[in-house]
Amino acid sequence: MLGEGIAKGLIETARNFLGSYVNKDRLTTVQYPEQRLPQAEATRDFPFLVYDGEDWQAGLRCVGCQICEKECPPKCIFIEKSTDKKPDAVGKPQFYPAVFNIDISVCMSCQICVEVCPFDAIKMDTAFELSTVDRFGGLLWDKARLAKPNQHYHHVHPTEAAEVDGRLAEERAKADAKAKAAAEAKTSAPPPAAPPAAPPANSGVSSTS
């Protein structure tokens, strides 16, 4: 019968429309600004810089090695390495980024910077309502805006952050044991012991501690 197929289709539509009053599964949208869907834990949008401790300037994990700047596909990171060293969160003198800018209008949220960072210093945030009236300046984030505490990292990516913290603690303990052994060797045989040379920049997290 002509029109049968159309009638069938309309019945399907009506079933969904009326069903949405009784069956919650048929309601597929939410009223956005008031209601929000939960975000997946792995969600990423723009990077932030992790710092340990209370003071963000002292606690930044970033040592300004510029690997992320080189690897960034759209080249949205700009780093100027410091000329002097400052003590980091555990008191070891380290280089630090004098300037660390990310242009989030260019950033494409690809997470390559996170993957290549040997110091676990840069991670992905999940905040997404970032509109601004200043097209250029407002989307160019500097060090102060990018720095976020480690607690924030634990808040947005709990599983991943716990894993990173575990790994860092392990490496720190290893480095401490090594330093202790070196110090003991120094006291037992004072003259020939040279100070432990700084490990190369990409040798892993151990060089931060």
Add this chain to the structure above:
Amino acid sequence: MSTSMEASTPAAHQGFADATMIDHESDLLQISLGPHHPSTHGVFRMDVVLDGERVVKLKPVFGYLHRNHEKIAESTTYLASIPYTDRLDYMCSLSNNWAYALSVEKLAGLQVPERAEYIRVIAAELTRLQNHASTIGFLMQEMGASGTPLMYAFREREKILDLFEALTGSRMMCNYMRFGGCRVDLPAGWLDQARKTVDEYPRFLDEFESLLASNEILLARTQGVGVLPPKLAIQGGVTGPILRASGVNYDIRKVDRYGIYERFDFKVPLGEHGDVYDRYMIRMLEMRESLKILDQALHQITPGPIIDPKAKIRGFRPKPGEAYGRIESPKGELGFYLISDGTPNPYRYRVRPPSLINLTVLEDMCLGSSLADTVVIFGTIDIVLGEVDR
């Protein structure tokens, strides 16, 4: 009015120059369809010459979205190109990742662990599901069913994008696969969520079919429209669902058996007439076959490593040489041709874009049909301009 068979020889294709010099005394009308037209799937333009309502000449015009992806890739490292491949066919970023990773693995001789292969198959088939669902939705939109079928398709697509977000962190720009494996392992509970989505999907297909399959308008608009003969399809290098709708049995999952596809039991649906209806139906059937593969993969997957230990994130330099790797992406054959000269950047990086090459036969399919059908025929080719223009 010429038929599509006559136009199958390239000699019938003359430059567009003569079309611009139309004798204005005649009935011919030249119109420019696009680049900002809702039916052109992006910024794409067709220069169409009409005789009344019939198409007598059609020339696609490309390049509005051209950013020279290949040049960008040749000036960055191998790794840094992966996020850019997401942006080729932005509906199917995981397939693009896979094709690129596969080519680099061929180039550098990396082995992919079994679990990573399973994850890749699951990701690629989920991509196929959401791509085909939305393609059919868009196709209905172009026939005038504004909204309803597309929203049904997008409702299902959302569920799959949620899975992608939980796995990769992003809904569309996944940037997930790496040379020799995948970036992260499946999060806890992901497999159960995926099984649930896959189990519920047939219900959507049934609903979609009852909504559309016997609709008289759909049948009238699609059957016998835009016929693509198998000989012309092969000659024109057409791949993917369009080729199989013309009855040519060529599915790279079966031919190349890349990844671990030989472990799964699935069929390759084939069309008979090669018209718009067959191309619509092939996609519906392919979704059911994809569900079969997913069902098997989601139950066979076992724990294990997800990346080749030889693979390096920083300082990746393959030995000099070249490789061409290809996969069956939802749009057709997606290939990457890479030449290494031993440096961190590829010497040559070439994408074989299925969307662009499938457009080769667009004119032949459209000649003699009405302008309204042209939009529908164009819709069944299923192009994404990010891939056409690169």
Add this chain to the structure above:
Amino acid sequence: MNLEEIKSTLEAAIPGCSPQIVTNGSPSGQHSLLLDREHAFVAAMFLRDDPTLCLDYCSNVTGLDWLDTETSEKVKVTQLVDGVEKEVDEVRKTRTPGYLEAVYHLYSMQKKHGPLVVRLRTENRTDSVHLPSFTPIWRSAEFQEREVFDLFGIIFDGHPDLRRILMWDEFEDHPMRKDYVEPDDYEYEPTPHDAVLKKALEHRNRISTPDGQGA
């Protein structure tokens, strides 16, 4: 059929045709067949129509740009120095002219085998850049050869509609060539560095505005 067999079949079938095998060092093992320009079209036709090969599907067409290379080697030559014959070291530079290359990946849909990689080379990169077009044999090469023409500047003789495809018609250079120089069309970028910074500074010097942005 392996590459050696294809080569000898071609040599037997087409008089004067001398294909060469180009080996590939990567683990992919995809070696290729270099055809000479004069016999390329007939050879391609043969590859498609031969009942055992039956390469009816041309999957991928692409261009390559190989720059001129200069190698220097030391040679000992005898020269008259102050009336005495002496052996003197002389550095001889040999300049190998570069060329453009078109690469075709051929498959068979009927027999389901492939790929056969076919290469064609132009004489040089500047004035003699003609190659026979394969579009009359495989329609799928139509847009791809146009793309190679657009981005590399290889002129395909016999192509039915050889126009620019991705760049606009008035554009003059070929962007995928290795020696392509980008035009001076700097746009504002808040974080210029490396190449972009250099470009930005050059641009600023050229227009010499006192604007401090971009440093």
